[in-house]
Amino acid sequence: MIETLNDERLMEQLASGKKMAAGILYDRNYKKVFGYFVRMTKDSDVSRDLTQNVFLKILKYSQSWKPDKVFAYWLFRIARNELVDYYRGTKKFFAVEEDRELVIKDSTDSVKEMEIKESYDILIEAMGQLQPGDRELIELNRFQGFSYKEIAGTISSNENAVKVRTFRAIQKLKEIYSKILIE
Amino acid sequence: MKCEEVKINIPELIDGKLDAVTGAKMEQHIKGCASCREEYNDLSSFLKFTDSLPEIEPPSGMKEEFMMMLEEQTSSQNPRLIILPSWTKAAAVVVLALGTFAAGYFSGSGNGQNAQLTAEVQSLKQQVVLAGLKDYSGPQKIEAVYSAAEYSTQSADLVDALMYTLNSDKNINVRLAALNVLSGMVSDNQQVKSGLVQSLLVQDNPLVQISLIQVLTESGVNEAKDNIEFIKNQAGTDPNVKDFAQDMMKTII
Known part of the structure; x- marks a missing residue:
């Protein structure tokens, strides 16, 4: 084989x-x-x-x-x-x-779908408000599926530091997201 | 385990990336600690949401653009396809009408001018066909592909346009039509031969892959061996294609 x-x-x-x-x-x-x-x-x-x-x-x-x-x-x-x-x-x-037109395709045809799309838009907006380093950690860990070890190798850091920083970045993202929702 | 340590490990617990021992310790702690439980529930629903963010669809034509750039780099002496402006689509009717008129007007005169004009009209027609290959889509494009076969003088431009269609068109039927026309040229055209061999590496649809393997093996193109083997061994290749490739490999040396 x-x-x-x-x-x-x-x-x-x-x-x-x-x-x-x-x-x-x-x-x-x-x-x-x-x-x-x-x-x-x-x-x-x-x-x-x-x-x-x-x-x-x-x-x-x-x-x-x-x-x-x-x-x-x-x-x-x-x-x-x-x-x-x-x-x-x-x-x-x-x-x-600055806010540009969001890229997620608008193929909504119901209120429910509209709400989901809006929440994704807010998530992307919240990502934009993160510090660049935090945004990158979330990108690599959540969206690209890299492990902490793999991220450490990519951004020349160590695994434990990446783990702690990623956790904090997720918390910050959650805070910003909730804040935009309330506004 | 301290709360701080537990919280930092929660994302990995949610993703199922912790070893069994640590995972069990974490779960036990979370059961007995209201603060960590709240953090766990919050993060669990938030990460489920972020992970569901749909993949952002790249703009159309992006892949084709790269494949064109790649093709240019791959064959240095590759003649370029004449890029015609979009008005040529509208002009197609005029040109074809002119062709018919010219052919009628000069028929029977039998002089050198006639031959020259016929050649020019033929070349214009071919340009229109090439424009059609570039700009049309769906059924119109299939028609354009077969018109290309009809006017085929097997020019390098035409082969290029057909090859680009085979490698880049979104519609499988259009790609198969292009392959069908190209398969008629494979035995005596080196450009077609090497183009089809290369095309093996870019096709992802099982039907097109099978047709391509069939055309190449039946035409006895031995140079295709490496690339057929490549498809056969590539992760993600359809099992039917793998079997077919395996069988057809036996027929070439």
Whole structure:
């Protein structure tokens, strides 16, 4: 039985010159990366460009791929750098954006659905009001499903610190969310 | 266990990520501690809510855009498809009418001018077909794909447009139509051959994958072997496709 091709094996294929492997990596991961950027920037157009840049960088730097790396962390480190570069370029390093049009698709057709959509909108607004570092922890832990250990590896911290900080970030998010609900 | 320690571990308890011993200790503490119980209930419903946030749908065309960029990088000497402005769709009718008129007017004259004009009209028609491949969708696009076969002089542009359709169109029927037309060119066109071999790596629909494997193996394209094996071994490939790939692999060397 030949081992199935996970993202790491695909990266090996890409590193050895099979550029079409990037197509599969893109297909598997672009929605995750796009969602990350949208939640961090609240701007769909910017997120689209940043996502494409991330995968072009993967293509460009595929030669530097080492088999002992985990693709998901590597991917998010590239995505994170891309975001930092973007904010540097626009002189808004991790700044809280003003409210733009929210990106969640409006396909509501009942009061109930409308209420659910509104609560998601408020959640995204609350995410926007978090400190950037806290927002990132929630993004990686809740939306990307990274463990504390994996986050520690991605943001160069230690597992216990990440655990405590993530817990506090969740509490802050809950507070901000409740506050907006009441207002 | 102290309350502070318990609270910090609550998210992992909710996610079921704690080991059994710690989990049991936590549950025991929460049962007997009103403050931690409240925290647990609060977080439990809040995290259930945050985790239910729907995936944000990327804008349409984003994937196709990347695949185009990838394709450009993959084949350096790849001739570019002429990108026609959208007015060409409206102009299609005019051009086809002109074609018919010109053909009628010059029929029987048999001079060099006639041949040249016919060639020009043919080229215009092909441009319209290419525009159709780019801009139409659904049934209109299937029609455009088959028109492409009809006017086929197997130009590099045409093959490119069909290949892009095969790799990027959202509609499976359109992709299959493109494959159908391309399959007629595979035996004597190297561009089609290598394009179809590469396409194996980007297709995700089982029907298209099976059709592609069938076309390539039946046409005896040995270069396809690696990529068929790739599909066969890829996680998430439909079991029927895997079986089919396995069987068809035997037919090529």
